[in-house]
Amino acid sequence: MAINENPGGGPSTAEVRSRCSREEHSEHTQTNGQTQAPEITVVTRSEGSLTAASGASFLAQSDPIPVRQQAITGTILQPKKIAVIETFTRELAHGSIPAALQVVSQQVDQSFAVKVDTLAFDAVPADDTRPAGLRYNIAATTASTATPPSEAMSADLGGLTASVSAVAGGNEIVFVAAPAQANAIKLRYPNFQFPVFPSAGLAGGVVIAIATNALVTAIDPTPRVETSNTTVLVMNDAPDNVSSGGTMASGTTLSMYQTDGVALKLRLFASWALRSSAGLAWTQSVTW
Numbered sequence: 001m002a003i004n005e006n007p008g009g010g011p012s013t014a015e016v017r018s019r020c021s022r023e024e025h026s027e028h029t030q031t032n033g034q035t036q037a038p039e040i041t042v043v044t045r046s047e048g049s050l051t052a053a054s055g056a057s058f059l060a061q062s063d064p065i066p067v068r069q070q071a072i073t074g075t076i077l078q079p080k081k082i083a084v085i086e087t088f089t090r091e092l093a094h095g096s097i098p099a100a101l102q103v104v105s106q107q108v109d110q111s112f113a114v115k116v117d118t119l120a121f122d123a124v125p126a127d128d129t130r131p132a133g134l135r136y137n138i139a140a141t142t143a144s145t146a147t148p149p150s151e152a153m154s155a156d157l158g159g160l161t162a163s164v165s166a167v168a169g170g171n172e173i174v175f176v177a178a179p180a181q182a183n184a185i186k187l188r189y190p191n192f193q194f195p196v197f198p199s200a201g202l203a204g205g206v207v208i209a210i211a212t213n214a215l216v217t218a219i220d221p222t223p224r225v226e227t228s229n230t231t232v233l234v235m236n237d238a239p240d241n242v243s244s245g246g247t248m249a250s251g252t253t254l255s256m257y258q259t260d261g262v263a264l265k266l267r268l269f270a271s272w273a274l275r276s277s278a279g280l281a282w283t284q285s286v287t288w
Helices: 022-027 090-095 100-120 149-168 179-188
Strands: 002-006 013-017 029-031 034-036 040-045 072-077 080-089 173-177 196-198 207-211 215-219 224-228 232-234 253-255 261-274 280-283
Touching: 072 215, 072 261, 080 090, 080 100, 090 261, 100 261, 149 173, 149 179, 149 207, 149 280, 173 179, 179 196
Parallel strands: 013 215, 173 196
Antiparallel strands: 002 013, 029 034, 040 072, 080 261, 173 207, 207 280, 215 261, 224 261, 232 253
16 A cells, blocks of 8 residues: 655645555455455544644743644545456457457446446445445535526535635645536636536535545555456346355356356455545535
């Protein structure tokens, strides 16, 4: 794992990237034969906004310097595995132009990116298999009903910015929005001073503001892709193991070797957290 920090006012911007490419398997541990991503402790602070250092002042020569102590805690950031398998026939793999493997890989990669966005920005609590969505336990602000819609847009964007600006301090604020809202912001305010990113993982009408120094992530630089023509699969969106205690899984079980098929598996280790929940604000059902 590599932690890149950008020193600044208050908690520094930290982007934690999981370096688990094929050449770096050593960074994962083995537990009961299963690959496990390493844990990272991310330094966080007590909830609240950034303020001037309490007690700091000009001092005369030899005067004692004021001492202060912040409430510092740690958040465990353990990357979790996101994975999917796609199948197709060998005839399609070898007889199509462009190659089916390339087309399927691109489609899976694009849909995978949308899925990661959906999971990252949802409001689902953490469990043993996944981190909490970034909106978990953060209530949506009420969208403006002002008219015309341009006035509502201005009010919504201004309100979201104000909500996270205390945590951001002098650090950057970014907006993530459903595609229609992201495009509307860019068209209405071509010189908008904050970066705006569209996300197909958000429902229409959802707009999120994030103080970048409040967000920390641990994500593979690129998904890992593997193919096999000998594996046996349980053809189900929510499969069981192929067999358990000698009992075969219910549903269709398919052998890639017997059917002359190809299975493409895509894996990504990822996790995310907020160093302060006050660093994210969001609204929904906007009128613009």
